[in-house]
Amino acid sequence: MSIYRNSIWFLKGLREYTKGGYVKAAKNFDPTDIEVDASKRNFMVTGANSGIGRSTALELAKRGGTVHLVCRSAERGKEAQEAIIKETKNDKVHLHLVDMSQPKEILKFTTQFVESGAPLDTLVNNAGTMVNQRETTDDKLEKNFATNTLGTYILSTELIPALEKSKCRPRIVTVSSGGMLVMKLDSNDLQFEQVRNFDGTFAYAQNKRQQVVMVRRWALQYPNISFSSMHPGWADTPAVQNSMPDFHRRMQDKLRTPEQGADTIVWLCLSEKALKCPNGSFFQDRVVVSEHLPLAHTRSSDADELQLISRLEEMTKTFKNQL
Numbered sequence: 001m002s003i004y005r006n007s008i009w010f011l012k013g014l015r016e017y018t019k020g021g022y023v024k025a026a027k028n029f030d031p032t033d034i035e036v037d038a039s040k041r042n043f044m045v046t047g048a049n050s051g052i053g054r055s056t057a058l059e060l061a062k063r064g065g066t067v068h069l070v071c072r073s074a075e076r077g078k079e080a081q082e083a084i085i086k087e088t089k090n091d092k093v094h095l096h097l098v099d100m101s102q103p104k105e106i107l108k109f110t111t112q113f114v115e116s117g118a119p120l121d122t123l124v125n126n127a128g129t130m131v132n133q134r135e136t137t138d139d140k141l142e143k144n145f146a147t148n149t150l151g152t153y154i155l156s157t158e159l160i161p162a163l164e165k166s167k168c169r170p171r172i173v174t175v176s177s178g179g180m181l182v183m184k185l186d187s188n189d190l191q192f193e194q195v196r197n198f199d200g201t202f203a204y205a206q207n208k209r210q211q212v213v214m215v216r217r218w219a220l221q222y223p224n225i226s227f228s229s230m231h232p233g234w235a236d237t238p239a240v241q242n243s244m245p246d247f248h249r250r251m252q253d254k255l256r257t258p259e260q261g262a263d264t265i266v267w268l269c270l271s272e273k274a275l276k277c278p279n280g281s282f283f284q285d286r287v288v289v290s291e292h293l294p295l296a297h298t299r300s301s302d303a304d305e306l307q308l309i310s311r312l313e314e315m316t317k318t319f320k321n322q323l
C-alpha cells in the first residue's frame with residue numbers, strides 16, 4: 001500500500017465516509033426509493049445479528065419482507081431474531097446457523113436451502129471480519145480470506161439456482177469496503193503465504209478488493225441477476241471497535257450509525273433505481289462510484305481476475321468432494 005494511496009484515501013474518507021459525509025450525501029436521497037412494500041419478497045442477510053447487517057435485516061423486516069438471518073452464533077442470532085420480530089411485528093424472520101469461514105458448513109446449508117425450494121429474491125453478503133493475527137481454520141484456510149472471500153463466493157454461487165427462480169429480478173448485494181481502494185488485486189497469494197509480516201488490515205483490504213472483482217465478474221456471467229458491491233462508510237460497530245481500536249478511539253465522534261451504514265444496502269435491495277445502474281457496479285451513498293482512486297494503479301488485468309475466479313471455483317470443488 002503506497003503512502004500516496006493511503007493519504008488520498010484517508011482525506012477522501014474524512015470528507016465522505018463519516019457521519020458528516022452521510023448527512024451531505026443524504027440531501028440528494030429520494031426517501032420514496034425505499035418506501036416499498038416488501039411483503040412478497042424474500043431476503044437473506046449474512047452477519048445479521050450485529051451492526052450494519054442487523055440494521056439491514058431490521059429495515060427489510062419493517063417493510064414486511066421474509067428475512068433469513070445467517071449467523072454463526074446461536075445465542076447472538078436468536079437474540080437478533082427475537083428483537084427484530086418484536087420491533088417489526090413481522091414473524092417471517094428466520095435464523096440459520098452458518099459459520100462463513102467454514103466452506104463445508106456453507107455447502108451443507110446451501111444444498112438444504114436450495115433443495116427445500118424456499119424462495120429467495122435477494123442475498124446480502126454482509127458478514128465480514130478483520131483478524132489481525134494470522135489464524136487458520138480447521139480447513140487450514142487463512143481466516144480473513146475464508147470468511148470474506150471464499151465464504152462469500154461459495155454462498156453466492158451456490159444460491160444462484162434459488163435466486164434464478166425469483167419472480168422479480170434477483171439481486172446480490174455484497175458489502176465490501178472503501179478500504180479496498182488502496183489495494184490492487186493479488187490473485188497469486190490469496191492466503192497471504194508470501195507476505196513477510198502478516199497484517200490484518202492489508203488482508204482485509206485485499207479481500208474487499210477481491211469481493212469487488214468477484215461482483216463485476218458475476219455480473220458478466222449471470223446477466224439475469226443484479227449484482228452490486230458497496231461501501232457503507234465508516235460506521236460505529238463491534239467490528240470497528242474490536243479490530244481497529246485506535247481508529248475507533250480517534251474517529252468515534254465522526255463515525256456513522258449502523259443505520260446510516262446500512263442505508264445504501266437497503267436501497268440496493270429495494271429500489272427500482274438501483275436496477276437501472278450498470279450491473280456489477282460499486283456504490284457509495286446510493287450512487288455508483290469508481291472502484292479506483294485517481295493515479296493509484298490498482299486496476300487488474302482480465303487474466304488476474306479470471307485467475308481469482310478459477311482459484312475460488314477450484315477450492316469450492318475441492319470442498320464439495322470432501323462432503
Ligand SMILES: NC(=O)c1ccc[n+]([C@@H]2O[C@H](COP(=O)([O-])OP(=O)(O)OC[C@H]3O[C@@H](n4cnc5c(N)ncnc54)[C@H](OP(=O)(O)O)[C@@H]3O)[C@@H](O)[C@H]2O)c1
Pocket residue numbers: 046047048049050051052053070071072073076098099100101102125126127128129147175176177178231232233234235236237238239240261
Ligand atoms: N463498520 C464499518 O465502518 C465498515 C466499513 C466498511 C465495510 N464494513 C463491512 O460491513 C460488514 C458488516 O460489518 P459491521 O461493521 O456491521 O461489523 P459487525 O457489527 O461486527 O458485524 C459483522 C457481522 O459479521 C459476522 N461474522 C463475522 N465472521 C463471521 C463468520 N465466520 N460467520 C458468520 N458470520 C460472521 C459477525 O458475527 P458475530 O457477531 O458472531 O461476530 C457479525 O454479525 C462487514 O463486511 C465489514 O467488512 C464495515
